[in-house]
Amino acid sequence: MNTIPQEFQITAPLIQDTYLVNGELKKWTGKTTQVYSTISSTEKYEPTLLGSTPVMGEAEALEVAESARAAFNNGQGLWPTMKVVDRIKCMENFVVKMKETRTEVVKLLMWEIGKSLGDSEKEFDRTVEYINDTIQSYKELNSQSAHFAKVQGINAMVRRGPIGVVLCLGPYNYPLNETFTLLIPALIMGNPVIFKPAKHGVLLISPLLEAFRSSFPKGVISIVYGRGREIASPIMRSGKVDILALIGNSKSAIALQDQHPNKNRLRLVLGLEAKNPAIILPDADLDLAIQECITGTLSFNGQRCTALKLLYVHESIADEFNKRFAAKVDSLQFGNPWEKGVSLTPLPETEKPAYIQELIDDATSKGAKVINAKGGERSDNFIFPAVLFPVNKDMRVYQEEQFGPVVPVLTFKDIQEPLNDMAESNYGQQVSLFGKDIKTIAPLIDTLVNLVCRVNLNSSCQRGPDVFPFTGRKDSAFGTLSIHDALRSFSIRTFVASKDNAYNNEILQELLNSKESNFINTDYIL
């Protein structure tokens, strides 16, 4: 084991003994749970104790739900009626304070989820950039929106307003960035938010608690701890949530929706599972395709919803592709997140290596082979990526979202084969298409855009840049999470209608001229 650089050492456990409710960091005296890292600090492998967090339940669920409802106060609260400029000031204050936590949050990202130093820094910086871009986008949309229209003699003055209380839950693979892409637009649009950190990457929220408390009015943001079933479910059951904003597993989304007593009233913003394929055509530039497929399948050990999770290689080039791809996988280096040159790191879920092994065993028992020499080797809480070939539809690795280091490779003779599989799939986020002949590719794009929401030409799948629409078909998403779209997802269009007459014209003119009016300064995004 390499020595841990001093700045990344865990010197004392972080005891998270407060939670954020009603504008205060309230002391927690109840049950707690210990948080371990699967990264070892000692020569002989053993998980590292990082700290502890509260285990909350029904009583705290009601407490935060009521505090958030009070902050919304049926749209009459301070936050939903606050002028746009003032809400933006709160957010800008928060970003300034958030930036001061970078060193600590990055260190915890490495320990809690095993993300490499470079990627942890990127996650933090991307989140700050996302907040700044959202503020900017809000300002632009707000000033540009044509919010005054006259149709068939009716004048319409349109604006966007907040919807209500939002429950925000995110995944462990981007415990900061993904949840913030929900939480930030929800807040800016005037909705109070309740946030429970992901199952891993929970302590890294601690340095931000005070920044949240001191930047927003009472009840506008609440932060609770515990397992989803024990704290998020009772929040849903309270009936006090208007929007469920979840990035995570498709089953979690269904389980949470089912808890709500009035589904007609519940709005959804969901980013869910995906099984993005790559299709490698006979004329593809193999060097490029292999490099992109390595990044696509294995960055952050394959724990990305945007990861390539099935590789379809044309049968005429399969031998060559497999040989070179397998060798490239074997050349990847495993180690701790802060080590230079490391691209594979310990998995944060203790049960994940055994699950990946199950997928490998199932596939090999049904005729696939592990085609890379190191595939399946175990080390600490890690399993070396296995490249499986040839994979077929009866195998679990074809059917399940592996979300980890295993790469299923299939061959095809006719392009219709992967297209049919995509059409039958429950998922529909993205695809990567590798090839050179424009006459083949152009018509294929027309088909692919009706199966998924993003077609990546000669490149792997990814979420960003965040101004582009991020969504999916079928079980992969509900709603769109680009910076602009997210502002729309967390708001509702409303308008004032008036026929032309002296009284109405005067009122509308007054509203349009008045820079001080709440009406004129609030949420004119179309």
Ligand SMILES: NC(=O)C1=CN([C@@H]2O[C@H](COP(=O)(O)OP(=O)(O)OC[C@H]3O[C@@H](n4cnc5c(N)ncnc54)[C@H](OP(=O)(O)O)[C@@H]3O)[C@@H](O)[C@H]2O)C=CC1
């Ligand atoms: N489309 C997208 O944008 C993205 C999607 N993902 C998806 O996220 C998943 C990986 O993240 P993961 O953290 O495992 O996701 P989970 O769905 O397990 O967790 C997300 C959140 O939901 C809560 N939760 C889960 N089940 C329940 C339940 N039955 N009742 C109440 N709350 C619940 C979790 O709390 P707790 O864990 O405490 O139970 C957590 O806060 C993958 O499927 C991946 O594809 C990941 C990134 C981006």
Ligand SMILES: O=C(O)[C@H](O)COP(=O)(O)O
């Ligand atoms: O894939 C994910 O889990 C997230 O949506 C982020 O995607 P990215 O790693 O492609 O930015």
